[in-house]
Ligand code: F6R
Ligand code: MG
Protein backbone atom coordinates (compact mmCIF):
# COMPACT_ATOMS: atom_id res chain seq x y z
CA UNK A 1 0.00 0.00 0.00
CA UNK A 2 1.25 3.49 -0.81
CA UNK A 3 0.55 5.42 2.40
CA UNK A 4 2.49 5.00 5.58
CA UNK A 5 0.86 3.05 8.36
CA UNK A 6 1.70 3.50 12.02
CA UNK A 7 2.03 0.62 14.44
CA UNK A 8 1.52 1.76 18.04
CA UNK A 9 1.94 -0.32 21.17
CA UNK A 10 0.76 1.59 24.23
CA UNK A 11 0.71 -0.15 27.62
CA UNK A 12 -0.09 0.48 31.24
CA UNK A 13 -0.56 -1.35 34.51
CA UNK A 14 -4.01 -0.26 35.58
CA UNK A 15 -4.69 -3.01 38.10
CA UNK A 16 -3.37 -6.47 38.90
CA UNK A 17 -5.06 -9.82 39.51
CA UNK A 18 -4.00 -11.28 41.97
CA UNK A 19 -1.61 -8.71 43.44
CA UNK A 20 0.77 -7.72 40.65
CA UNK A 21 0.83 -11.15 38.99
CA UNK A 22 -1.63 -10.97 36.08
CA UNK A 23 -4.48 -9.16 34.32
CA UNK A 24 -8.15 -9.88 34.99
CA UNK A 25 -10.00 -10.98 31.82
CA UNK A 26 -12.60 -8.23 32.39
CA UNK A 27 -9.95 -5.57 31.64
CA UNK A 28 -9.09 -7.24 28.34
CA UNK A 29 -12.78 -7.40 27.45
CA UNK A 30 -13.34 -3.72 28.27
CA UNK A 31 -10.30 -2.69 26.20
CA UNK A 32 -11.49 -4.83 23.26
CA UNK A 33 -14.96 -3.24 23.40
CA UNK A 34 -13.50 0.27 23.40
CA UNK A 35 -11.03 -0.37 20.58
CA UNK A 36 -13.74 -2.08 18.56
CA UNK A 37 -15.75 1.15 18.68
CA UNK A 38 -12.67 3.16 17.67
CA UNK A 39 -12.07 0.81 14.75
CA UNK A 40 -15.67 1.15 13.54
CA UNK A 41 -15.34 4.94 13.75
CA UNK A 42 -12.18 4.73 11.61
CA UNK A 43 -9.78 6.12 14.26
CA UNK A 44 -7.71 2.93 14.03
CA UNK A 45 -7.36 0.38 11.24
CA UNK A 46 -6.97 -2.69 13.44
CA UNK A 47 -6.06 -3.68 16.98
CA UNK A 48 -5.12 -6.52 19.27
CA UNK A 49 -5.34 -6.40 23.06
CA UNK A 50 -2.62 -8.38 24.84
CA UNK A 51 -1.07 -8.71 28.27
CA UNK A 52 2.13 -9.60 30.01
CA UNK A 53 1.82 -10.06 33.77
CA UNK A 54 -0.19 -7.14 35.17
CA UNK A 55 0.28 -4.93 32.10
CA UNK A 56 -2.43 -4.26 29.54
CA UNK A 57 -1.09 -3.88 26.01
CA UNK A 58 -2.94 -2.04 23.24
CA UNK A 59 -1.51 -2.97 19.84
CA UNK A 60 -3.00 -0.68 17.16
CA UNK A 61 -2.52 0.16 13.49
CA UNK A 62 -3.64 3.52 12.07
CA UNK A 63 -2.61 6.31 9.72
CA UNK A 64 -2.29 9.16 12.22
CA UNK A 65 1.52 8.92 12.56
CA UNK A 66 3.61 8.59 15.72
CA UNK A 67 2.80 10.76 18.74
CA UNK A 68 -0.74 11.38 17.46
CA UNK A 69 -2.91 12.99 20.13
CA UNK A 70 -5.95 11.16 18.70
CA UNK A 71 -4.30 7.75 19.20
CA UNK A 72 -2.67 8.58 22.53
CA UNK A 73 -5.97 10.08 23.70
CA UNK A 74 -7.77 6.89 22.68
CA UNK A 75 -5.29 4.77 24.65
CA UNK A 76 -5.65 7.03 27.70
CA UNK A 77 -9.43 6.80 27.50
CA UNK A 78 -9.25 2.98 27.24
CA UNK A 79 -6.96 2.84 30.29
CA UNK A 80 -9.33 5.12 32.22
CA UNK A 81 -12.30 2.98 31.27
CA UNK A 82 -10.44 -0.21 32.29
CA UNK A 83 -9.48 1.48 35.57
CA UNK A 84 -13.20 1.82 36.35
CA UNK A 85 -13.54 -1.95 35.90
CA UNK A 86 -10.42 -2.49 38.04
CA UNK A 87 -11.83 -0.26 40.80
CA UNK A 88 -15.15 -2.08 40.73
CA UNK A 89 -13.40 -5.46 41.13
CA UNK A 90 -10.99 -3.86 43.64
CA UNK A 91 -8.08 -5.19 41.59
CA UNK A 92 -4.67 -4.45 43.00
CA UNK A 93 -3.21 -1.01 42.25
CA UNK A 94 -6.19 0.12 40.11
CA UNK A 95 -5.12 3.02 37.89
CA UNK A 96 -1.49 2.56 39.05
CA UNK A 97 0.26 3.85 35.91
CA UNK A 98 -2.07 6.77 35.13
CA UNK A 99 0.15 9.32 36.85
CA UNK A 100 -1.56 12.43 35.48
CA UNK A 101 -5.08 13.52 36.44
CA UNK A 102 -6.10 14.28 32.86
CA UNK A 103 -4.83 13.59 29.34
CA UNK A 104 -2.91 16.44 27.77
CA UNK A 105 -2.04 15.58 24.17
CA UNK A 106 0.49 12.74 24.54
CA UNK A 107 0.77 9.82 26.97
CA UNK A 108 4.58 10.08 27.08
CA UNK A 109 5.57 11.29 30.52
CA UNK A 110 2.12 10.49 31.95
CA UNK A 111 2.79 6.89 33.02
CA UNK A 112 1.98 4.55 30.11
CA UNK A 113 4.80 3.11 27.98
CA UNK A 114 4.85 3.68 24.21
CA UNK A 115 6.62 2.06 21.25
CA UNK A 116 5.56 3.34 17.83
CA UNK A 117 6.81 3.37 14.27
CA UNK A 118 5.50 4.61 10.93
CA UNK A 119 6.50 2.95 7.66
CA UNK A 120 5.33 1.89 4.24
CA UNK A 121 4.10 -1.69 4.48
CA UNK A 122 6.26 -4.00 2.40
CA UNK A 123 4.83 -6.68 0.07
CA UNK A 124 4.92 -8.89 3.13
CA UNK A 125 5.50 -7.33 6.53
CA UNK A 126 6.30 -9.64 9.49
CA UNK A 127 6.47 -7.75 12.80
CA UNK A 128 7.36 -9.01 16.26
CA UNK A 129 6.10 -7.29 19.39
CA UNK A 130 7.96 -7.89 22.65
CA UNK A 131 6.29 -7.14 25.98
CA UNK A 132 7.99 -7.52 29.35
CA UNK A 133 6.82 -7.47 32.95
CA UNK A 134 8.73 -6.84 36.21
CA UNK A 135 11.60 -5.07 34.52
CA UNK A 136 12.76 -1.67 33.32
CA UNK A 137 13.28 0.26 30.09
CA UNK A 138 16.82 -0.64 29.03
CA UNK A 139 16.05 -4.37 29.18
CA UNK A 140 15.97 -4.36 25.35
CA UNK A 141 19.51 -2.99 24.93
CA UNK A 142 21.28 -6.34 24.90
CA UNK A 143 18.76 -8.20 22.70
CA UNK A 144 18.52 -5.28 20.21
CA UNK A 145 22.30 -5.13 20.01
CA UNK A 146 22.44 -8.87 19.38
CA UNK A 147 19.71 -8.76 16.69
CA UNK A 148 21.08 -5.82 14.73
CA UNK A 149 24.84 -5.77 15.42
CA UNK A 150 26.13 -9.15 16.60
CA UNK A 151 27.24 -11.53 13.85
CA UNK A 152 27.34 -14.41 16.33
CA UNK A 153 23.56 -13.95 16.73
CA UNK A 154 22.45 -12.72 13.31
CA UNK A 155 23.97 -14.74 10.51
CA UNK A 156 22.49 -12.31 7.96
CA UNK A 157 24.92 -9.57 9.02
CA UNK A 158 27.68 -11.75 7.57
CA UNK A 159 26.07 -13.68 4.73
CA UNK A 160 23.11 -11.63 3.50
CA UNK A 161 23.84 -8.72 1.12
CA UNK A 162 20.69 -6.93 2.37
CA UNK A 163 21.94 -6.76 5.96
CA UNK A 164 25.69 -6.57 5.40
CA UNK A 165 25.90 -2.77 5.53
CA UNK A 166 24.64 -2.78 9.11
CA UNK A 167 22.28 -0.68 11.18
CA UNK A 168 22.05 2.73 12.86
CA UNK A 169 21.19 2.87 16.59
CA UNK A 170 19.42 5.84 18.16
CA UNK A 171 20.30 5.88 21.86
CA UNK A 172 18.53 8.01 24.48
CA UNK A 173 20.07 9.27 27.70
CA UNK A 174 16.90 8.93 29.80
CA UNK A 175 18.29 10.95 32.69
CA UNK A 176 20.06 13.67 30.67
CA UNK A 177 17.19 13.92 28.11
CA UNK A 178 19.58 13.75 25.15
CA UNK A 179 19.98 11.44 22.18
CA UNK A 180 22.79 10.28 19.91
CA UNK A 181 23.11 7.88 16.96
CA UNK A 182 25.80 5.26 16.34
CA UNK A 183 26.54 3.30 13.19
CA UNK A 184 27.16 -0.43 13.52
CA UNK A 185 29.49 -2.17 12.88
CA UNK A 186 31.86 0.85 12.64
CA UNK A 187 31.12 2.32 16.05
CA UNK A 188 30.12 -0.71 18.14
CA UNK A 189 32.74 -0.09 20.82
CA UNK A 190 31.45 3.46 21.37
CA UNK A 191 27.86 2.22 21.24
CA UNK A 192 28.54 -0.46 23.88
CA UNK A 193 30.12 2.06 26.28
CA UNK A 194 26.66 3.59 26.62
CA UNK A 195 24.10 0.82 26.09
CA UNK A 196 25.89 -1.41 28.60
CA UNK A 197 24.64 1.07 31.23
CA UNK A 198 21.00 0.05 30.86
CA UNK A 199 19.66 2.22 33.70
CA UNK A 200 20.68 5.41 31.94
CA UNK A 201 20.98 4.72 28.19
CA UNK A 202 18.30 2.97 26.16
CA UNK A 203 18.15 2.05 22.49
CA UNK A 204 15.08 3.93 21.22
CA UNK A 205 15.13 3.11 17.50
CA UNK A 206 17.15 1.07 15.02
CA UNK A 207 17.33 1.96 11.30
CA UNK A 208 18.61 0.11 8.25
CA UNK A 209 21.72 1.93 7.00
CA UNK A 210 21.14 0.97 3.39
CA UNK A 211 17.55 2.28 3.12
CA UNK A 212 17.07 4.47 6.23
CA UNK A 213 13.96 2.43 7.10
CA UNK A 214 13.02 1.92 10.72
CA UNK A 215 13.58 -1.63 11.98
CA UNK A 216 12.90 -1.39 15.72
CA UNK A 217 11.32 0.96 18.26
CA UNK A 218 11.14 0.58 22.02
CA UNK A 219 9.47 2.25 24.98
CA UNK A 220 12.02 4.15 27.08
CA UNK A 221 9.73 5.75 29.67
CA UNK A 222 11.15 5.44 33.21
CA UNK A 223 8.22 5.53 35.62
CA UNK A 224 10.34 6.37 38.66
CA UNK A 225 11.89 9.38 36.88
CA UNK A 226 8.41 10.62 35.93
CA UNK A 227 6.90 10.09 39.39
CA UNK A 228 10.02 10.98 41.42
CA UNK A 229 9.53 7.81 43.47
CA UNK A 230 8.91 4.11 43.01
CA UNK A 231 5.40 3.55 41.68
CA UNK A 232 5.91 0.28 39.79
CA UNK A 233 8.34 -0.87 37.13
CA UNK A 234 8.37 0.37 33.52
CA UNK A 235 7.60 -3.06 32.04
CA UNK A 236 8.74 -1.99 28.57
CA UNK A 237 7.61 -2.94 25.05
CA UNK A 238 9.48 -3.16 21.76
CA UNK A 239 8.47 -3.53 18.09
CA UNK A 240 10.80 -5.22 15.58
CA UNK A 241 10.24 -5.53 11.82
CA UNK A 242 11.62 -8.73 10.39
CA UNK A 243 12.87 -10.51 7.23
CA UNK A 244 14.26 -9.07 3.99
CA UNK A 245 16.39 -6.03 4.88
CA UNK A 246 15.89 -6.81 8.59
CA UNK A 247 16.96 -9.82 10.68
CA UNK A 248 14.93 -13.01 10.11
CA UNK A 249 12.29 -13.99 12.69
CA UNK A 250 14.64 -16.60 14.17
CA UNK A 251 17.48 -14.06 14.38
CA UNK A 252 15.18 -11.63 16.20
CA UNK A 253 14.19 -14.30 18.73
CA UNK A 254 17.63 -15.86 19.21
CA UNK A 255 18.95 -13.29 21.79
CA UNK A 256 16.32 -14.53 24.27
CA UNK A 257 17.96 -17.98 24.43
CA UNK A 258 20.46 -16.28 26.76
CA UNK A 259 18.34 -15.10 29.69
CA UNK A 260 20.17 -11.88 30.46
CA UNK A 261 20.00 -10.30 33.89
CA UNK A 262 17.68 -7.30 34.16
CA UNK A 263 16.60 -4.99 36.96
CA UNK A 264 13.10 -5.34 38.36
CA UNK A 265 11.57 -8.44 39.92
CA UNK A 266 10.32 -8.08 43.52
CA UNK A 267 9.52 -4.43 44.39
CA UNK A 268 11.43 -3.32 41.30
CA UNK A 269 14.58 -3.63 43.40
CA UNK A 270 16.29 -6.85 42.35
CA UNK A 271 18.30 -8.26 39.50
CA UNK A 272 16.98 -11.41 37.88
CA UNK A 273 17.02 -13.27 34.56
CA UNK A 274 14.50 -12.34 31.84
CA UNK A 275 12.45 -15.47 31.10
CA UNK A 276 11.00 -15.86 27.56
CA UNK A 277 7.53 -17.41 27.90
CA UNK A 278 4.32 -18.08 25.99
CA UNK A 279 1.24 -16.03 26.92
CA UNK A 280 0.01 -18.95 28.99
CA UNK A 281 3.04 -18.51 31.29
CA UNK A 282 3.15 -14.70 31.30
CA UNK A 283 2.10 -14.55 34.95
CA UNK A 284 5.09 -13.84 37.19
CA UNK A 285 4.39 -15.24 40.65
CA UNK A 286 7.62 -16.58 42.19
CA UNK A 287 8.96 -13.68 44.30
CA UNK A 288 6.79 -11.58 41.93
CA UNK A 289 8.85 -12.87 39.01
CA UNK A 290 11.21 -13.81 37.63
CA UNK A 291 10.83 -11.03 35.01
CA UNK A 292 8.99 -12.24 31.88
CA UNK A 293 9.03 -11.46 28.19
CA UNK A 294 6.42 -12.54 25.65
CA UNK A 295 6.58 -12.04 21.90
CA UNK A 296 3.57 -11.83 19.59
CA UNK A 297 4.16 -12.10 15.85
CA UNK A 298 1.88 -10.60 13.19
CA UNK A 299 1.81 -10.33 9.43
CA UNK A 300 0.49 -6.92 8.42
CA UNK A 301 -1.95 -6.85 5.51
CA UNK A 302 -2.92 -3.29 4.52
CA UNK A 303 -2.86 -2.33 8.18
CA UNK A 304 -4.69 -5.45 9.34
CA UNK A 305 -2.94 -7.37 12.11
CA UNK A 306 -2.90 -10.99 10.93
CA UNK A 307 -2.17 -13.01 14.03
CA UNK A 308 -0.94 -13.20 16.66
CA UNK A 309 1.47 -16.08 16.81
CA UNK A 310 2.78 -16.73 20.31
CA UNK A 311 6.48 -16.81 19.36
CA UNK A 312 8.06 -18.16 22.58
CA UNK A 313 5.58 -21.05 22.60
CA UNK A 314 8.39 -23.23 21.32
CA UNK A 315 10.32 -26.01 23.10
CA UNK A 316 13.40 -24.37 21.55
CA UNK A 317 13.26 -21.95 24.50
CA UNK A 318 12.90 -24.66 27.19
CA UNK A 319 16.61 -24.61 28.03
CA UNK A 320 16.53 -20.80 28.43
CA UNK A 321 13.59 -21.16 30.81
CA UNK A 322 15.36 -23.92 32.74
CA UNK A 323 18.50 -21.79 33.00
CA UNK A 324 16.36 -18.90 34.28
CA UNK A 325 15.13 -21.07 37.13
CA UNK A 326 18.67 -22.20 38.00
CA UNK A 327 19.94 -18.58 37.95
CA UNK A 328 16.88 -17.46 39.92
CA UNK A 329 17.56 -20.02 42.66
CA UNK A 330 21.15 -18.88 42.92
CA UNK A 331 20.32 -15.15 43.01
CA UNK A 332 17.45 -15.65 45.48
CA UNK A 333 19.83 -17.23 47.96
CA UNK A 334 21.53 -13.81 48.24
CA UNK A 335 18.34 -12.49 49.89
CA UNK A 336 18.81 -8.79 50.71
CA UNK A 337 22.44 -8.74 49.54
CA UNK A 338 23.81 -7.26 46.34
CA UNK A 339 24.11 -8.24 43.57
CA UNK A 340 20.59 -9.69 43.89
CA UNK A 341 19.29 -6.48 45.45
CA UNK A 342 20.02 -3.42 43.33
CA UNK A 343 22.88 -1.19 44.53
CA UNK A 344 21.87 1.75 46.71
CA UNK A 345 22.10 4.43 44.00
CA UNK A 346 19.79 2.40 41.75
CA UNK A 347 17.31 2.28 44.64
CA UNK A 348 17.11 6.04 45.12
CA UNK A 349 13.47 5.90 44.07
CA UNK A 350 12.42 3.22 46.57
CA UNK A 351 11.95 3.23 50.35
CA UNK A 352 15.71 3.32 50.92
CA UNK A 353 15.99 7.15 51.15
CA UNK A 354 13.29 7.16 53.85
CA UNK A 355 15.14 4.57 55.97
CA UNK A 356 18.35 6.53 55.52
CA UNK A 357 16.66 9.79 56.56
CA UNK A 358 15.13 8.13 59.62
CA UNK A 359 18.55 6.94 60.82
CA UNK A 360 20.47 10.10 59.91
CA UNK A 361 20.88 11.26 63.53
CA UNK A 362 22.13 7.87 64.74
CA UNK A 363 25.32 7.81 62.67
CA UNK A 364 28.42 8.82 64.66
CA UNK A 365 31.51 10.16 62.94
CA UNK A 366 34.48 7.79 63.14
C1 F6R B 1 7.31 -5.05 40.89
C2 F6R B 1 5.97 -5.17 41.47
C3 F6R B 1 5.78 -5.93 42.73
C4 F6R B 1 5.46 -5.01 43.90
C5 F6R B 1 5.28 -5.79 45.21
C6 F6R B 1 4.86 -4.89 46.37
O1 F6R B 1 7.29 -4.28 39.72
O2 F6R B 1 5.02 -4.63 40.95
O3 F6R B 1 6.90 -6.73 43.02
O4 F6R B 1 6.44 -4.03 44.05
O5 F6R B 1 4.30 -6.79 45.06
O6 F6R B 1 3.71 -4.23 45.99
P1 F6R B 1 2.92 -3.21 46.93
O7 F6R B 1 3.93 -2.21 47.43
O8 F6R B 1 1.91 -2.61 46.02
O9 F6R B 1 2.33 -4.03 48.03
MG1 MG C 1 1.33 -3.77 39.12
Ligand code: MG
Pocket residue numbers: 013053054055133134233235
Ligand atom coordinates in the same frame (compact mmCIF):
# COMPACT_ATOMS: atom_id res chain seq x y z
MG1 MG D 1 3.80 -4.87 35.47
